[in-house]
Amino acid sequence: MSTESHDSDDSTYEPSAADILRERDIDPVTMQVIGGELDTIAQEMAYKLIRSSYSSIIRESEDMGAGIFTTDCRELCESDSTPMHVGSLIGYLDGMYKTFEERGIEREDAIKEGDVFIHNHPHYGASHSPDIAVAVPIFYNGEHIAWAANTAHHLDIGSATPGLAIDLEDMYAEGSLFRATKVYDEGERVDEIWNFIQDNVRTPREVIGDLQAQISSCNVGKDRYLALVEKYGLEEIQQAGEALMDYAEALLRNEIRKIPDGTYYAEDYLDDDGRNRGKRLKIAVEVTVDGSDITVDMSKSADQTPTGYNIPFHGSTDVCIYFTIRSILMDTFVRDEYLPQNSGTFEPVHPKARPGCMFNPTPPTSAFARINQVDKMSDLIIQALAEAIPDKVCAGTCGQVYFVSYGGTNDEGEYWVYLEVNEGSYGGRPAADGLDAVDALVHNTKNRPVEDIELSHPMRVEHYSLREDGHGAGRHRGGHGIVRESTFLTNAVMTMEGDGNTYRPHGLFGGGEGTHGDLKHIKANGEVIDLNSKESGYKFEAGDRVLIKTASGGGYGDPHERPSEQVYEDYLDGLVSVEEARENYGVVIEDGELDVGATAELRSA
Known part of the structure; x- marks a missing residue:
């Protein structure tokens, strides 16, 4: 890492938040x-989608996002749901x-009043292909003034394996890819597209139902935004948005200025790519702070x-990165002032990744399975x-998640698909576990x-419970992952x-490492098989079980500075032996009781 202090005499003018209000002449x-x-509006769009959806990945897990966007692809507002979904709509x-x-x-x-578009192409802006976006143009007095849009993770898009897919040859193996495809054309349903979807996914009832729920959500956003325009006037709304x-x-620029200028670096390794076992994949993060701008470069990955x-x-x-x-x-959570969540927070942040690296693949490479890499990138x-x-960071988070699809057919030969997110944990924080x-x-x-x-x-x-076999020790201990057996x-x-499966969340400032993940197949006869962290189309028979243990976070600070009473409480809760x-x-x-004297002696040794 290299750092240098900011130049307080820098004459480059950057307006403060108060200056913005004066310059915009807005109350x-x-x-x-x-x-x-x-x-x-964004929240109501999200609630409409959640309550109307058919699949549990949206209805229960809320793997979706919604918002209103300008015609030049900037975000005006976002729902409090999955950040990867809302920001990706740009x-x-x-x-x-x-x-x-x-x-x-x-x-x-191309864009007419009454149109409804779907889009999910990973090399044309989509977060990944199972996340299908629905976008509805908002017109006012014949003018296209905004977009109401959302994305949601769909149970199946007809990929090589049910629900999720990893070991794919190219993007064409991902399933159905849509690029600005109209499902409604000036208010008229495009039956050919709906029939195509119906015929090319394993769970048509859920996929069609979820798409219809997405459309309803966008229509709510459109109606509410137009009501806002009628209330304040188009010019006032657009001025307020800017x-x-x-x-x-x-x-955000004001906060970035508080970080010393310099370049900061961290790296780690992922288990493998799902095919070449034992070949770990490097993730390298280079963060450069320059005044009120921050660049995150993934090119060394x-x-x-x-x-x-x-x-x-x-x-x-x-x-x-944003x-x-x-x-x-x-x-x-810790700020009292109003903090709008919109494209303005993206402007000072500059993501980079060389073409051809994991974080910027070139067509026709597949980019279906990406959640663990971005988890680890965020951690780094x-x-x-x-x-x-x-004072603003935590120790190593789980940096991974066991995102799994289970599927099969019922007695009538119809597919069932279930997507399950198995949660990990966060690392210890400056003032809390x-x-x-x-x-x-x-x-x-x-x-x-x-x-x-x-x-x-x-x-x-x-x-289904908290994992109790270890965490990153620290003044503030790491969180505990989960154990699920089905x-x-x-x-x-x-x-x-x-x-x-092969790395542990890092500790900070003397804190210890967390625990790695674990995945097992337990056959009906009791035989136990260790599984890789990535498996494609792995078969289970009736009566078999799957055991999942997610990682526990790293510790923050010297473990000997943790009050002994807190350690004893963790012992009583079964979190520390x-x-x-x-x-x-x-x-x-000793004998189930905290020995204060022996603890003081041991810690002073």
Whole structure:
């Protein structure tokens, strides 16, 4: 790492948040009121989609996002759901425009009132192909003034294996790819496209139902935005939107200036690409702070893989970088002022990745399976900045998630597909322990109730709890991952998009490493088979079980500085053994009781 202090005499003028309001000549109260109404629109869009959807990945896990966007692909507002979805919609809309250009179609000819588009091409801005976007143009007095758009993860798009896919030859093996495809043309349903989808996915009822829910959500956004325009006037709304984006940019730039100029670096390795076992993949993060700008460069990472284990640059790599920086520097939980979440927060952040690396693959490379790479990238951005801003970062998060699809056929030969997100944990924080059983920052999906799983699929969840076999020791300990054990009631096929079987979340400032993940197949006869973190089309027979243990986070600070009473409470909760308390924390527990004197003696030795 190299650093240098900021030049306080720098004459380059950058407006503050207060300057933005004066220059825009807009009342701050009016701006915040309109901002709040825009945020409410995005939230209502999300609720409509969640409550109307058919599949549990949207209905329960909320693997989706929604918002309102300008006609030049900037985000005005976003729902509080999955960050990877909302921020990626900028890339989706831009990819649609590129599609029109490549096809020689003018935008005004391509986009009509009453149109509904779907789009999911990973090399045209999509986060990855199972995340299908629905975009509805908003017209006012015959003029295209904005977009209402959302994305959601679909159960199946007809890929090589049910639900998820990893070991793919190229993007054509991913399933159905759509580029600015109309499903409604000036209000008329395009039956040929709906029939195509119906005939080319394993779960047509759920996929068609979820797409219709997405359209309903976008229509809610369109109607609410038009009501806002009628209330304030188009010019006022557009002016407020510009002011909100400028204001958000100024707020983030002010926070970036507080970081010492310099280049910060961190690296780690992923397990493999899902085909070439034992060949680890390097992830390298180089963060450069220059005044009020910050660049995150992934170019020193491994080359693109021959499988689907790659990350689309626009829609995934850039969105993860935007969100991670914003989360570190503009945490809404600890800030009192209004913090708009829009494209303004993207302006000071500059993602980079050389073409041909994992984080910027070139066509026709597949980029289907990408969540663990962006999880780890986010973790490494935090690690790289730890020395510069130690009070704003946490120790190593799980940096991975076991995202899995299970599938099979019922007695009538119809497919069932279930997508399951198995949560990891966060690392210890400057003033608190790591969070237990949570997703990494960038996807933020929710837990699905066991009762709903067993009601909807031929599976029985035998065990689901916090993992109790270790965490990263520290003044603030790492969070605990989960243990989930499930039995298949029929033959089933699994595709596991995981990582972290071979590495442990890092500790910070004297904290210890966390625990790595683990995945096992337990046959009905009791035989135990160790599985890779990535498996494509793996077969289970009725009565077999799958055991999943997600990683536990790293520790923050010297474990001997953790109050002995807290260590003893962890012991009572089953999170620390007597041996671990002594070895890792210098805390003595005898006959189930805390020995204060022996602890003081051991810690002073």
